[in-house]
Amino acid sequence: MDGRAAGVGHRLRQLRESRGISLSALARSAGIGKATLSGLELGTRNPTLETLYAVAGALGVPLTALVLDPGAPPEEAADVRGAAVTATLLEVFEEPGVTFELLRMRVRPGTVQHSPPHAPGVTEHVTVYAGVLRAGPADTPLLAGPGEHISWQADVPHVYGTVGEDEVVATLLIRSPAGR
Template sequence: MDGSETGVGSRLRRLRESRGISLSALARSAGIGKATLSGLELGTRNPTLETLYAVAGALGVPLTALVLEPGAEPAAAADVRGAAVTATLLEVFEEPGATFELLRMRVRPGVVQQSPPHAPGVTEHVTVYQGVLRAGPADAPLLAGPGEHIAWQADVPHVYGTAGPDEVVATLLIRSPRQIG
């Protein structure tokens, strides 16, 4: 989201090494290939939204820990694209017990995006402005139309898609509890 894959890569490497996790172990935990993870760290691969969420979940950090330098303004973030979702970071809110990430998202019709589980305790809250969204836990997705809100525990596999031919425009608020320790 910062427009610089090398920035993501260096933050990723710092986070991984600070936790004493090997490249192989993180790749396994995130469910991605070791070559993909190495390419992200080296800045030779463009991260998808799905990959960034998988790595953030495996590290137990919010997405912004990977995509923004500490103290950087969300306006410095660029769009990140997944199979169906294009997300733009609007704001990050910090509270003593949690980090909140507010994103604008567009969901393209005709494609379903699989999102890996986030860290334990993470919740997602979506408000739809246009279109009809089908999102939530992969085994029981929820529907929301314009003006409606849905929420779910995001520490399980979840999906994003449309329930019709129109693009969905929505906001996504991700609440990530702070890790202790």
Template sequence: MTAAAPADDRGAREVGRRIRSLRTERGISLSELARLAGVGKATLSGLENGVRNPRLETLYAITAQLGVPLTAVLSAPGEAPTVRGAAVGATLLEVFGDREATYELYRMRVTPGPAQLSPAHSSGVTEHVTVFSGVLRAGPADAPLTAGPGGYLRWTSDVPHTYAAVGEEEVHASLLLRYPRPSTPDG
């Protein structure tokens, strides 16, 4: 599952630049981030240098270890990034926030076929899905939930989680990710 830009595209280089910047701001070595995220050092190096297409699962694993939302590496002003996975295609519609959290709102499609397994997000991240058409099975990998048109699913996604279309119909849904803000000494 790859982000929309081909590896030789400026988009892949920008994603890599953002990953490197976030990693160095946090004082984390390339080797350490690769280990923490469960990705190969060569893969991470290729992403940072813009010579590899980033896979959605890989980006989620990396951003979880950096403690930032996916959009921190995908979006620049004026862009509407689309991410694709084994079963999921999601287009970012809006990023917004309040004192407690940052939110990412996506338009999501889930194609029939094998399920997509996504890695855990940072602690406390929740996902909220409203299904418009089709039947979706999604949620924690060990206890997925099911919803049809008009249905709503919510789960804490700091564990591996899955998305799958049930049957032969493509699922159309909205996905809202909620990333809690770190606590500050002032409360």
């Protein structure tokens, strides 16, 4: 884990313990192995984007609660890589009752990223700048090309992939209700 991502394990453990959830219970709820979760907390495993989203969803927190210390500027968050997506946190906006996370996202061609459901009420909004994106609910993905926008309720399994051989460059805005 690089220096900026090293705090993920510490933040994860604090969030888990503050909610009174055992390591085993969180692993079951997130659908990941207990050894994987333990390795994340100890800082001996690099978290994938899919794993971080699964744990954040199980804890009912936005992704930034795991990758960024409270009050820290977004540029201190490490890039997070998944099967097809590399995400860079650009900004976090807090409003009464809602958190918005704005990320730059690159989607590599040739593979599909499967993302677990987020907490109820979470929505995702993507604007594509280059390439053609297939994303959204796993059973009914949407298409968007340069200059187009798509959005969906993200409390269901969803996917990210490209159409064709070109990498997709886009922004992702995740809207999470308060208490999540």
